[in-house]
Amino acid sequence: MTSPHRQSFADNLRNMPPSPRAQRHPSFTGAPPATVQDLFSLPPSQKMADPRFAGRDWQDILIGELASPSDVKWATMDTTVEEATMTLVKDNPANVVLVRPDDGETNKADVSTFDYNDLNAYLLVVVGLATPDEENVALYDDIASKGQEGVPIPLRSIQSFCRKQSLVTLSSTETLDKAIEVLGGGIHRILVSDDSGSIVGILNQLTLIEFFWSEGVHFPNIERLYPIQLRDLGIASKQVLAVNSDSALAVALTLMYNEGLTSVAIVDNGSNVVGNISSVDVRLLTNAASAPLLQSSCMHFISVILNERGIERGRDPFPVFHVNPYSTLAHTVAKLVATRSHRMWVVDPSSPSPPTPPTASPAPAVVVPGTNSAPQSPAPGASFGSIAASALPGAHLSGRLSGVVSLTDILNLFAKSSGLNPSDPSEQRARRRRSSSSSVRPSIDSGRASSDIRR
Structure with a gap:
């Protein structure tokens, strides 16, 4: 009897879940903004801000008050790229999957990430657009061949061409002034840990911007900047x-x-x-x-x-x-x-x-x-x-x-x-x-x- 066809990485993702961007991440007021028009209908000074932050200096607010455990999605180095991608495209407001060496306890220093930039890099290798240095030619060819044949590829195999993001971990009991200095310096996300060192949340740049937009009425030094061109x-x-x-x-x-x-x-x-x-x-x-x-x-x-x-x-x-x-x-x-x-x-x-x-x-x-590499021609018949x-x-x-x-x-x-x-x-x-x-x-x-x- 003929063996069943092995589904490729792309075939398995044919029926992907709805786009996470179509499912707006709830704002701090609980109502997800649908359009720019909706946001302008209530200027910052008139929005119903969260009373938890009333009368407080934003620099004294704890990072843990903004971080959500539901943003933390895990994979291991043995997780396949396909599986990690499925986790990434599901309802995942943080747009990142955290990667640990194995299923055991994780030291913060051992944590890596898999995000859309890494998925982009992987796809470029599989379709043959990536040109490795001499020592990585065999690896790239092997990944391209396996990817095109539908052979499962673990995350550990693609680490050499995934961009290494600067990962900063702050305690949930640290204050937002520490977080904004990091995120305002160009780091895109912060890992948030509890007293035991376990990662309990992710605070990224967009989450902090949403916070200041929703709660700016509480913070005059931020609010005064909004009307400026x-x-x-x-x-x-x-x-x-x-x-x-x-x-x-x-x-x-x-x-x-x-x-x-x-x-x-x-x-x-x-x-x-x-x-x-x-x-x-x-x-x-x-x-x-x-x-x-x-x-x-x-x-x-x-x-x-x-x-x-x-x-x-x-x-x-x-x-x-x-x-x-x-x-x-x-x-x-x-x-x-x-x-x-x-x-x-x-x-x-x-x-x-x-x-x-x-x-x-x-x-x-x-x-x-x-760059100075020669371009490729399109596939025959592509129009x-x-x-x-x-x-x-x-x-x-x-x-x-x-x-x-x-x-x-x-x-x-x-x-x-x-x-x-x-x-x-x-x-x-x-x-x-x-x-x-x-x-x-x-x-x-x-x-x-x-x-x-x-x-």
Whole structure:
């Protein structure tokens, strides 16, 4: 009798659970924000804040009051990538799986992580876009072969190309002033431990931003910052990398991996922001039928993302992923909280976009800044129509990309305005770029060159 077909990693994830981004993580007031419009309907000064924090200095609030044990999801080094991915895409507001050596007691120093950046790295290896150094060629080839054949791969086998995040552990009895100095310095998450040293929660940047948004009415030194415009705060960075909407999706994924980014702006031929692709979106590529998306344009993938989220034209009148220099901090934070994003793209007033052909036309090779590898050609027969940027919701509401403001920037501002001394975030950003042991081929040739927008 013929043996049953072994399901591949992608086949097993064909029926993935609903997107965690579609299930909004509850705010501290208990009501999950659905849209930016909902958040603006009640300004910070009028929201029903949590009475637990009334009359308290936020710097004296304990980290344990914000951390939730339900955010802690465990795996071991022997857990397969498929199993860890299933844990990651289920209802997991922290967007991370903690990894310990085995099922026994865990020393905090032995804890590692598996997140969407690691899943992105794994997928790039499996599809052959990763170019290892000489000593790792055999390992990459072995993982690519096993991944394509559906052979289970344990997490320990992919550690060499997973980015090593800086893991900081603080006691649940430490106060928020300690946490904001860490998170405002560019660390994305903190592990929270109890008196025995066991990990009982995760406090990440977004959770802290949500806290200050919901409870700002209690904290005058934070509340006073919300009405100020971004241009006056001076917190938006002018160093921005973007990808052209006609470029292959592989360009965006490799750029995020090489630069240690969690998201990248997608722009049209006039450098107007037309969308956003984040590392969380790679969950849409674990379906066997989705493999050709790597060869499609970024604009096509954005349409897939919007369809998966169930967004219809006109549902949210506010452009979701961008703000302008005249936007207030309140406007910016509201968008970050509503979209659960790590950054907002700063745009100047709209500029005319060069006409876009109805179908993808031949274009020069795409080279991500900082690499010099030759691009690959698309698979024979692969064809994806180019989707005009103007066809997507909010396309006429953006503008020319000129900067970016992140959760790190805002928490750094909150810390400094309160007299604290967070470290320079640029140090962590440089560390993330250095943490990979491999380079990644820049693209599958399917579109115009990526944009390197630096000011």
